[in-house]
Amino acid sequence: AQSVAQPEDQVNVAEGNPLTVKCTYSVSGNPYLFWYVQYPNRGLQFLLKYITGDNLVKGSYGFEAEFNKSQTSFHLKKPSALVSDSALYFCAVRDQAGTALIFGKGTTLSVSS
Amino acid sequence: GAVVSQHPSWVICKSGTSVKIECRSLDFQATTMFWYRQFPKQSLMLMATSNEGSKATYEQGVEKDKFLINHASLTLSTLTVTSAHPEDSSFYICSAREGGVSWNEQFFGPGTRLTVL
Numbered sequence: 001a002q003s004v005a006q007p008e009d010q011v012n013v014a015e016g017n018p019l020t021v022k023c024t025y026s027v028s029g030n031p032y033l034f035w036y037v038q039y040p041n042r043g044l045q046f047l048l049k050y051i052t053g054d055n056l057v058k059g060s061y062g063f064e065a066e067f068n069k070s071q072t073s074f075h076l077k078k079p080s081a082l083v084s085d086s087a088l089y090f091c092a093v094r095d096q097a098g099t100a101l102i103f104g105k106g107t108t109l110s111v112s113s
Numbered sequence: 114g115a116v117v118s119q120h121p122s123w124v125i126c127k128s129g130t131s132v133k134i135e136c137r138s139l140d141f142q143a144t145t146m147f148w149y150r151q152f153p154k155q156s157l158m159l160m161a162t163s164n165e166g167s168k169a170t171y172e173q174g175v176e177k178d179k180f181l182i183n184h185a186s187l188t189l190s191t192l193t194v195t196s197a198h199p200e201d202s203s204f205y206i207c208s209a210r211e212g213g214v215s216w217n218e219q220f221f222g223p224g225t226r227l228t229v230l
Contacts, residue, residue, distance in 0.1 A: 036221070041204075041224070042223055042224065043117070043206055043208075043223040043224045044206070044208075044221040045221070046218050046219075046221075090156065099162070100147045100159050100162050100219070101147075101159075101219055104156060105155065
């Protein structure tokens with residue numbers, strides 16, 4: 001069965017500092033990995049995905065994620081955090097069977113000025 | 114990116130009544146649509162997957178007679194919560210995926226906040 005783990009409920013970072021939001025996954029076969037962001041009372045916005053190819057994936061709003069097969073991780077990163085990045089971040093996985101996305105529990109990112 | 118709309122954005126109803134939530138893909142044809150439920154400060158829980166013209170596939174533990182899903186066209190799916198009760202109060206989010214390609218991202222609607230009194 002597919003699963004996603006986001007080990008941190010909350011990540012706090014100062015504006016201008018680099019940020020990392022962690023994600024590990026479990027899936028049979030090759031994974032399709034996604035990151036989404038959710039603002040209060042809003043739906044999810046797509047940030048980036050890994051399908052195949054380069055392990056470093058660049059996405060929207062300056063975010064990037066690194067796929068590490070040996071560690072089964074797909075951590076979300078940004079070199080310099082903004083206060084406006086404060087939101088709830090979800091990592092998700094889908095296997096090649098094409099089922100719906102399975103989401104992690106989410107990590108709240110709080111960026112202080 | 115592609116746009117998915119939901120209507121209504123919020124609804125309050127009395128216990129025992131039924132509520133219909135619409136999900137539309139505005140600028141693409143959604144072969145597959147998904148319905149999720151999200152409790153406060155929790156993750157999204159997949160309720161069901163629907164393919165246009167077919168019966169929805171429900172996740173384990175989701176009552177198909179209570180949560181009726183219809184995906185009659187490539188741009189519209191509806192979720193009807195029948196005989197709603199206070200425990201059905203939640204944030205319902207739909208998403209849509211274009212075509213049958215499994216690596217296509219899902220696009221999400223803005224969600225519908227249901228409150229059952």
